[in-house]
Amino acid sequence: MKNIKLEIYDTAGQERFRILTSSFYRKSCGIFLVFDLTDETSFKNLTNWARDITYYASPKCVVVLIGNKSDLGDSKTPKEEADEFVNDKSYKSYFVCSAKTGDGCKEALKCMALEVAETCAVDDNDTVPLENKKEPKKSKCYLF
Template sequence: MLRLVGGSFNDSDIPTIDSKLHTTVRNGKSLKMQVWDTAGQERFRTITSSYYRGALGIVMVYDITNAVTFESIPKWLEEVDRYSQEDVCKLLLGNKCDMEEERKVPQQDGETFAQNNGSIFFETSAKSSANVESSFNNLVDKILETMYE
């Protein structure tokens, strides 16, 4: 989230719950997104469900160098499906693609999971900013498409 909304990178692994405003331009119109980082740790699960209600888009992130984080995605998707609107747009991100030599989760696994669950998929790097902006732009485009169908 820091990379998207502030252009910065923090190497800290300390979980946070935070929100930021991000402005993007689509079709000549300025759109403001309120982006919530709800942290993926189990201890935050009881409060994160309230953030899903009314959300137009959900981003689920795993670490490509840590298979356990990918294995937890189905549980988070279950939460999303339980508490969000039926037509919520979903984005699955495999983060740390700059650390290819330490990869534990094959890219194909992320792609397959996303495809099977109606999600957009990207691999990103918060450190190098690879695909950060384009992944969120794809999510925004999907949200707009869904809103005007």
């Protein structure tokens, strides 16, 4: 098994970051779409975020849905409803997590890492040379 480095940016779902968020989508190999299990409005707002992902992100982008705050135990979103959302959007998986206790977080991160490694591997066939200009070899790979 090889090591995989993930760079994770948290925009906290705030409207003031919405314009910035769209620029992150363009180069992302994976997106965690997180909602608050204890807030029905948070789940309903997923539709808007999903629309942005569809518009801005690559079709190869792995999307994992996370219901957060499981430690509070007062879920307003039935698992069936979240599963249906994941299936309708063809997202990879759904995890119930607690950022406070860490429950479920490791599994969600592992799922994302494995899927990104499989679907977003650097492939020379995905690039098109614009010039036949010889440049010194550089070895860089970016994950946004």
